[in-house]
Amino acid sequence: MHDSVSFSSRRKFLMQACGGVGGLALSHLLGQDGLLAAPASAGGVVRPGRTHHQARAKNIIYIYLEGGPSQMDLYDPKPVLNQLDGQALPESMLKNMRFAFLAKESARIMGTPRTFKKHGQCGMELSDLLPHIGSIADDICLVRSMHTDQFNHVPGQLLMNTGSAISGRPSMGSWLSYGLGSGGKNLPEFVVLICVGRGVPGGSASWASGFLPSKYSGVMFRNEGAPVLNLDNPSGFTAAMQGRNIRGVAELNALRHAEVRDPEIDSRIAAYELAFRMQSAAPELMDLSGESQATLDLYGVNRTEPKIEGGNQLGGTGLFGTFARNCLMARRLVERGTRVVQVIHASWDHHSRINTDLPHNCLMADQPIAALVKDLKQRGMLEDTLVICGSEFGRTALGENRPGQRAVTGRDHHPNAFSLWLAGGGIKGGQVVGETDDIAWNVTKDPIHVHDLHATILHQFGFDHTKLTYRFQGRDYRLTDVHGHVVKKLLA
């Protein structure tokens, strides 16, 4: 309540300073200041643009590889795995474990054909499937000791992306836009770019605003044509006519404001102006003609996609171009003022065919992701842009012997230990944090829970995760619920 009052007096001050009635300059000012669209009714506490401490990151690009990529095939080398291939796990390690599909009584350890090599000056060991990410090893902080509570996709994704396995909580991106509270630019604050593949199990929950006002919700961009829903004017309406319409709306709304003096009308006028600006900014965003051939090649926008026998069962085919473009688009968005970008690809849920489908997915993703980090660095943007590449959990060292399945060719969901990496935004690159046991089953050093990751991300943006709260149904909610510790080891 306290903050709402100070918020409204601030708006009041601005109103008075600008002479009150419906001026466009006023609404512009309100818009830039992030004061638009604050809930007029009682409810959560809005803290526009106020951080708790100096921020190290201003933007975040969050690459989400849905489904649980296999850590022992990508990030966490386990030579012992091949020695133990075909053997059972001791009972003690299986006790209390729950699996989505595999029958634990008869499951056997599955080795990996992958080879690992040291990269960069730091000597980070990465799989042969990730040569390009290997080339940015000195910029990334690889975490091998992530762990989560959930072993099914949707609860796992909800936890990873909203801090709770229960539906209805605001996504991390929404919390960040709420905390940053800037807005008022030409593009949405929080944009989601999706490479559909198999479909995202949790649907929009990973970027929805939950109980936060809908303006903090991620805006899903289309990969081609007009990126935002309803961006194009109806046929026959030229840009000039649209401009005249926006002016007419502002004019008539201002007349009404003079009568009823509701400040919401000012917000409405500003929202229409911003919508109009977005109509020209979005096509400009999508137009890659200004990018050099070198940049396009770096991301591999025009790569030819190799054929995969039987088609890629999970990640889909024909997405090499889209994924590369989305990575490039992430940089272009951040350049143009968007603060939170989530790049999603589904899926990496390799219950079977791991040795054909995983390499195909990596071929698609490895180059553009590495290109993004390089490109950001070249342009001096990596310093204040946090890049994260992760998923909801990892995979089992055991081969998946799902009843009824003919052969064991994949791995089941594994919440106890998995890997992800971060770069930029005040993260200390060129290091590996955390260790797991010989078969990547349990974390043996520096465990980092999903809540800890969230606390650390908020910390980089200048927020104390225990203080960025929103009151809903009588309770102060936060991204990290009642958990989370900032992991200092990750920070530069």
Place this chain on the structure above:
Amino acid sequence: MRTPPPRFLRASGRSLLLVGALGVARAAPVPAPLDFGRDILPILSNNCFHCHGPDDAERKGKLRLDTHAGALGAGKSGLTAVVPGQTAASELIQRITSPHDDEVMPPRDAKEKLSAKQLALLTRWVEQGAPWGNFWAFEPPTRPAVPKIANPQSPIGNPIDAFVLARLAQENLAPSPAADRRTLIRRLSLDLTGLPPDLATVDAFVRDTRPDAYERLVDTLLDSPHFGERWGRHWLDLARFADSAGYLNDTLRPYAYLYRDWVIDAVNRDVPFDRFTVEQLAGDLLPNATLDQKIATGFHRNSLKNDEAGADLELDRSKAAVDRTATTGAVWLGLTVGCAECHTHKYDPLSHREFYQLYSFFNSTAERDVPAPRPDELADYQRKLATWEKERDRLEAPLRDHVATLVGPPSAAWEASLSRPAERWTVLTPDEITTITEDDERIGSPNPDHSFTTGARDPVRTRYVVKSPAEARAVTGLRLEALADLGGKAGRARSGDFHLAEFSAMLKTPDGAQHKLEFAHARADFETKSAPAKGTLDGDNTTGWSITGRTDATHVIVFELKSPRDFPAGSQLYVELEHRITGVLTRFRLATTTGALPLTPDPRPDELVAILDLPAALRTSDQALAVARHVARFFDEPGKKLLAPLATHYAKQPEFPKTAAPILVAHERKTRIHLRGEYQQPGDEVEPGTPAVLPPLQRRGPRADRLDLARWLVDPANPLTARVTVNHIWQHLFGRGLVATVDNFGLLGEPPSHPELFDYLATEFVRLGWSRKKLIRLLVTSATYRQSSVLRADLQERDPQNTLLARQSRQRLEAEVVRDVFLASSGLLNRRIGGPSIYPALPAFVLAFGRNKSWPETTGPEKYRRGLYIHLRRNVPYPMLATFDASDASLACLRRERSNSPLQALTLLNDPVFVECHETLGLQLAARPADTSVAARLAHAFALCLSRPPTAAEAAAMQRHFDDQLQLAQGDRKLAFVAAARLIMNLDEFITRE
């Protein structure tokens, strides 16, 4: 300490008001006597209870401030927190005012800090002798006297105004004048029906000079069938209503709409809120419950459900029960009950144990889907059935004649050739059959003949667990009949085959002991080499019994026990049928026998065998015919020929409508506390019960059930339900609740802005027989409701949130109603009420990211139906609704946000639905009589959309806009008129209730 001088205030009210209104000076605030529950307890709870509250686990320094004894007693330090009358001796006061970082409370790093005002209040409270009291919301409302107002500033419409004006007088504020009639009719129409008034109705109301014109309008709107849609939708927010289950599969709930229809209808019929409550929480438990009362329990079928393959079903079931508990607490009690799922509530008197006592009501509940055909479906079915029966009778006639010729010698000849089974079978009479698939577990009921019909879409890997009472001595075996009806098949594979992978049985004796039954042999009347009967007992679910090639007849398999076993009275027999490949059984029935081994698998029906047992002379003619019919069907060539067309006809028997209502039923389960909220960590067992801070629960039987809980909620002694409900209703009519925290009546909530008015209304609601319509009538006929919503300069400063009600609140319309005003104003709206959800067109990319991509687009007039009928898929929210802050249906939504964003602007400008509205209205303007001036056309559209004529300035602005657009459109008048419609329909006022 001064006491307020009400006499003085009253006498000079007018002059004070003027001074206040001019903002020149304000009378000094008069200190009101402290009220512990209102003034002190909220400070303590917000700032201290986290460490010094009800939760033993979190308590610091052995000090608790949530009880009187605790506050007056000594903490670990030996010092006393509160010494009445002595601030210096009171450690509480010393610590909160301490300048030392290591001493001060709350600690420096705490999120909350005490304000100077709060410090002063606490100090004054100790000075005044630290009187203790109860929290207001847990005390029953008492009916206050209605204040008497001399020289009121506005008419007193009803007692509400007296309370509001008395409060405004205290604040030296004047109420606002009544809104003009056009604003009033638009406000009232939108508030009560969610639809704008049409032009003729507006004009009639403006011209209506009768003194009760307004009240008449209120009554008309309350009687409108659209009232149920409007206020039903408000309720659906609380019910977290959706058309899908959420999570990965986001499985569709095609019949969820039956509950929505129930809500709309119940609101329209003004079902009293107490009955409305009881039916939704426990309609299934009412004596002789009607189908409608069962459908009402759909309220709690709206919980999310995770049917992701491999998901933990018990976890999901327990999470649904938690959701039902928390939702019930939030919706009826206004309490954050869910906070106590993992630990004792930090602020409110609700223990961890009490949460699980509430949870126990919903834990002892199961989900069922019961047939609930709509009248139109039923009529259609009956029509088809009549036609089918007529044809059946036509085909039956020659067969019947032929069968008659078989009675006597031909049957006897056949009978003579029979070997007759020695054993007789007792059919099991199951209570329930559980269908378990990878994704789902549901309970079903047997048919009247004790057989069970499996689901047409049950996957090949389905298990059926039959639970049946059983009593017999020396049982030697079990029989399973795989039944094939005439014209039907015994299995559900496309070929009509099935594959019974494993058969097992367990006997639960009355002492609770469980005995696995051991079988020695399985024998079927027919089997194939590759799928023999014995495969059902070998523990390998890849082998089993099939009937390949003989799928159109009933088959029987018998299972011999290793040794005879007694089934003592009161035993329960659980039989499990596991399927793995090929297909499941179509319809099956189980029986036991005490006959001697070996048992014979005889597919002849028991009824026939019973007749064969009788000497021919003793049989009735019907029995003789039954035998002859059996002969005709299986052993007589002419008979088989006559039967063939009949069998084909039976296969075409019309199906009973599939519409099935999702409801709740009782299902006894023990409840244990979940330590730290985790179901895998069970603690003490608890019985169903309600929190001790609220009045006691009356139970009808030895163990309380949902019906007791529901009746307890609406017992007038319950201090919360009436208040919470009045607050919900008030909020929809005034923009915010009398308790602003509509979602929290607990200690962290805000106190009511008008406590006496609030209690008056809570008691009045009960007195009015819990009638929603009567309460709304009372509210909207008040002068307070009718005030103008113009934000006066003095109020903008003094009361921007409109807590004091010196004006109405101006509110953006809810998402669904935004759509409704567009469709209504353009004339496209289809006003049909109820029925299945609609699927308005969606761009493919919106659907593409989810796993559930089917979207059978609605076309024709149906696509112009109201917003509340749009299919709500949890993982793919309809973009327009989400953009305008519609509830996402994951949790009960007690208050919607009203955000204001550029995406809303783009939606209103360019969403195809709205573009069609602009066009339709624009073309109407273009098509008006040729002699109509542009100004008149624009004014007409303006009035159509906003229920008022434009001002001169507005008319001029529209004209300029039209002229410019005409030019930009290169003289295309139609396009210019569409642009004009697009302008008006994008005005803030169009989507606002003023």
